[in-house]
Amino acid sequence: MWTPAEIRTHLVDMGVTHVTGVPDSTFGPWFDELRTSSEIRLVPVCREGEAWGVAAGLHLGGAIPLVLIQCTGLFESGDALRNMLYDLGLPLYAIIGYRNYLNRAAASDSTLRFTEPILQAWAIDYVLIESPDQIGRLKDHHRNSRRDAVPGVALVAEGRG
């Protein structure tokens, strides 16, 4: 997917002020890049559910947060996500790593079975990003999410392809 420098540039373009989440193998180098960014504040959390609470507080305070987690963290996030998006009605946006999506023909990873049905069950509008050249699609989706004040997710394909 994108290089660390590329994703930082893209997130700055999108107006993101804070990134909160837990790294996975794909996002680890992105976290390293963001940790030293002067434009975006990285707020690492200990468990993915926390990221939604941190993002909620940032949003209430006027920042533009982004949750960055793997799909396994989406599974962990259930009650926090429900509360922030639906009780408090906050239009939070997340980039979620779709583990092994690019290896799906050979992989027996159960995350492939559950990730999209769970996003659908939570009624979250999401866009699947399968290659780096689809960055425009992600940016459009994020822009529309902010314009319409609704939650959104960019599901970013992971794996070797």
Added chain:
Amino acid sequence: MPKARAQAPIHLVQALDVLSEVRENAVVVTSMGSAREWVRRFDPHPFDFVHVPSSMGQTPAIGLGIALAQPARRVITCVGDGSLLMNLGCLATIAAAKPENFVLIVFDNGAYEVTGGQPTPVAGGALQFDFAMTARAAGFVEVESLDNLADWRDQASQLIHLPGPVCLVLRVQANPSAGPVDRLPPAGERARAFAAALQGDDAPRHPPDSSQSPEPGT
């Protein structure tokens, strides 16, 4: 059955009365029992965020986010011991983020008050979980544990204004017959009003923090 803990001398409502007197213009985030008493006792303040309905354990994360977005404001987040136990990792998250304007008040009554006063897994018996020690080990800059009202009255104003992150652990009595939180306007409406109040002010918001530690944290 765990043994009942000795009655703590502070009533939650008395502790909240003191907080209300010293908060000045700070943001106060409440949840569960503290939310119930806060909305019963005090007129709404534009910088109150009553986290009801909640996702138990997530209130400190919300307070952290507010504190990072509004660094010029003091943010006081109230949480019960049962809620904090659901997300103890938040202590490490908060300490790592180093918000100087953040105060966590833990109301430790040893019980799940809202569900009828059942003891938490660490209440009573030989094990007495020490939230203050845990916060200190996590890296909170200022940690204080108080178990009587006179000390809280004397020190509250000073403690909540120390450079943080600050963690104050108050031993309070459980009151399982206090009932649920009174009916409130919809949470979404209250969240929007709170955000408008915070953002309508001239307080500086979410500056990038160039002092972040370069070493990996997770």
